[in-house]
Amino acid sequence: MSTSPLSNSCRMNLVCLNTHLPGLQKGMLSVSFSQSCSFKLCFPINGLCSRCCVVSATSSKLPQNKGLSSNLASQSRYTDLKDNVPSSLNILEEQLRDLFNEVQALIRIGKENEARDLLLANFEAVKEQMDAGNKGIEEAAILDVTALGYMALGDIRTVKPLLDMLSEIVGDLKDEEPLLDSILTHMGNMYEKLENFEMSICLYGRAVKVIEKLYGNTSSFIVTPLLGMAKVLSSNGKTKNAKETYHRVVKILESSRGEESEELVVPLFGMGNLLLKEGRVTDAENAFNRILTTYMKLYGENDGRVGLSMSYLARVKCAKGDVNEAIDLYKEALRRLKDSDYITIDDQIMEKMRVDLAELLHMVGRGEEGRTLLEECLLITEKFKGEGHPNSVSHLVNLATSYSQSKLFAEAERLLRMSLQIMFKNVSPDDQSITFPMLHLAVTLYNLNRNEEAEKYALEVLQIRERAFGKDSQPVGEALDCLVSIQTRLGKDDGELLDLLQRVLKIQEKAFGTDSEEVMETMKKVVYYLEKMGRKHERLPLQRRLSKLRTKYKQMVQY
Secondary structure, three states, X not given: OOOOOOOOOOOOOOOOOOOOOOOOOHHHOOOOOOHHHOOEEOOOOOOEEOOEEOXXXXXXXXXXXXXXXXXXXXXXXXXXXXXOOOHHHHHHHHHHHHHHHHHHHHHHOOOHHHHHHHHHHHHHHHHHHHHOOOOOHHHHHHHHHHHHHHHHHOOHHHHHXXXXXXXXXXXXXXXXXXXXXXXXXXXXXXXXXXXXXHHHHHHHHHHHHHHHHHHOOOOHHHHHHHHHHHHHHHHOOOHHHXXXXXXXXXHHHHHHHOOOOHHHHHHHHHHHHHHHHOOOHHHHHHHHHHHHHHHHHHHOOOOHHHHHHHXXXXXXHHHHOOHHHHHHHHHHHHHHHHHHOOOOOOOHHHXXXXXXXXXXXXXXXXXXXXXXXXXXXXXXXXXXXXXXXXXXXXXXXXHHHHHHHOOOHHHHHHHHHXXXXXXXXXXXXXXXXXXXXXXXXHHHHHHOOOHHHHHHHHHHHHHHHHHHHOOOOHHHHHHHHHHHHHHHHOOOOHHHHHHHHHHHHHHHHHHHOOOOHHHHXXXXXXXXXXXXXXXXXXXHHHHHHHHHHHHHHHHHHHO
16 A cells, blocks of 8 residues: 555645634624614713713713724614613713723724723722612613723623623613613623623523513514524524524514615625525525625625625535636625725735635636735735734745645745744744644645655644644644654654554544544555554454445445
8 A cells, every 4th residue: 555645735725814704894783773773882971870970081072983893883882772761871871882982992092001991990980889789770781881891902801700790780680671682782792702602692582582572573673682692593503593583683674674675684694604504505695695686786786795795605606516606706706895995905804705716716727826816915914914924824824835736845845934934933832823834844845755854843743732732632633644644754663653543543533523534544544554564353343444434435426
């Protein structure tokens, strides 16, 4: 049996660090469902409201920070659903709105410490009231805003105890309390960020029930907590419930806003993604087509939102196997986004689209076109973040992967060494993130027949990953797989190689399942060495398993 080459030496497997699938941008999450129910940012200016004190650094009203994410904006909105809100709460609501605007403004201009001091002053004021036995809706509202402010600062550790205090208060409040539905919705969002999905779903569910009691189960007021719940259900793997919730939102909005309302974009996008994950490609395509049609009618064919919608459809075409159509859609989407200036050229969404398009171009043998896009990603990152920025590492690795696929291993080595230099300047030598370009370098050196040097890097990757992830982890299995191929070429002892392969097999069985294709490929190597070493009793059971797996995958290919 000839030894197989390194598993990832010729595979185009592009990466895009710190990015996400094309998502909702700009105003798409800031949905207002009626003039009487427009969401208002709620936080503070100086003054007293009833027994609660809301402290502000200045008396001037500062503009909202539009640079913060739409997710944050949607977390920090109170809904004015009630006509009978006491005047004291109306005053408090205005103060809270000013407080949050002020916190956002301080964050925007880099004064995080001042924002933190402002939040702390408000927390201490409300804590005094709570210690005196006052634990009503006003205290809950101030704690809610304070937690949202710390969330804006990225201080998750402080948010959790605040939410624990807030949960204790709202647990004793009656559903009829003004502003409670908004506070519950904010809490649901924050618990989602803390990855406490069960608590998040529970809070969103209570917010829904509160609004249903007041306005009925088809009211458009219910859409915001339902969308939050659907997102958490999806994150928590409860796909069926998430789809049902998105479907309910769509029905509510269709009946109240019409079938071509822009407000349908958010639930259609969420539902389309879930359908795509389930392999229901046609249904997903219908959802994304509705988004595209809506934006084209509202904003014209050359609008950036139309470009984003085309990128969603490109993903559907990939799932259907229509790679050339997907390429054309991605190209047109990027063109419209550039021409419209809807999002900046260095935005993560555009970066992800360029990387996805580059990977598709490599798949169809148009590697030079793909490489041009990857070089563009690198140049944009260097222009906006500076040469040697850690974000450029993923682009250097992608370019190296492209050159390796074209058998230009010397250029791949140069780029990978550049990426390692950047990593060494920004993280400690034993940081697990450094093993990603390092393992790629080991593969490249293997392909350059510099096997001793390749082994050195592979062993270093293995040691770092064992410390970081544990000896039976999937990242360790990947490093072991690479090391086996290198050491096989170096003529290492068969027994040592067999021990490594058996470790790989055990890890892959746990990670991918006992009848996975990865397991089948590793099992071939294990059987080979067992036969070579004359260990017949160990070989026979594995050989029977291997025969069944080969039959299974042969039938799948024929099908």
